[in-house]
Amino acid sequence: MRITVSVDGTRYTDDVEPRMLLVHYLRERLGKTGTVVGCDTSNCGACTVHLDGHSVKSCSVLAVQADGCEVTTIEGLARDGQMHPVQQAFHDNHALQCGFCTPGMIMQAIDLLADDPDPDENAVRHGLEGNLCRCTGYQNIVRAVRDAAQKMAPGAGPAAEQVSDTEITSRAPSHTGGGN
Known part of the structure; x- marks a missing residue:
């Protein structure tokens, strides 16, 4: 499936497998390795990102569910060289x-x-x-x-x-x- 998603202010359009998790899309396709794979069961929260401004565990969201959304990762928080x-x-x-x-x-x-x-x-x-x-x-x-x-x-x-x-x-x- 083709998705278009904005991640940390940059728009991406990619073909993804329907079963690909958002955490794997962020890490493997976009190189956002600050989003950590912890338990793969949504128990630990290490993979938490913001999806349209709300926190989600990206191991429990499919990449296709983020189609048309704004995703913010830990890498997207700093502004003008200043930490959030x-x-x-x-x-x-x-x-x-x-x-x-x-x-x-x-x-x-x-x-x-x-x-x-x-x-x-x-x-x-x-x-x-x-x-x-x-x-x-x-x-x-x-x-x-x-x-x-x-x-x-x-x-x-x-x-x-x-x-x-x-x-x-x-x-x-x-x-x-x-x-x-």
Whole structure:
């Protein structure tokens, strides 16, 4: 089947097998290797990307389902050489160890903050529950998400302006439902 999809701001038209998963299309066809293949069962969240502005586990979406859609991967977050505020907060708060889950965690955290711009610790934990980290106790991840929320708050400076135009919009329910 022929699909046309915009990935990180670039439009692609490709022939794909009807059964090809979005995660494999992104990695194998487009070289977006920041989108990690974790469990292939949608349990870990390592492959989380944004599909039309909402987080999805790309191992549970067929590439043909993304036809006509906008996909954002971890590689598409930085603007003008500056990390996205959530990426920066993960760095500043040491919210990673091996880094395997980090792209999916960041993508899910951005979606969480779009829905709840000022989450408390419990809301962060609940919002990230579909994404697993096997290295940490999540304390630094939660701290990073809360730090990003503060930095992205209206009037917080240039980082808030960067995100307001591209990530925080009125939200519809997630494509995958539940925690991710």
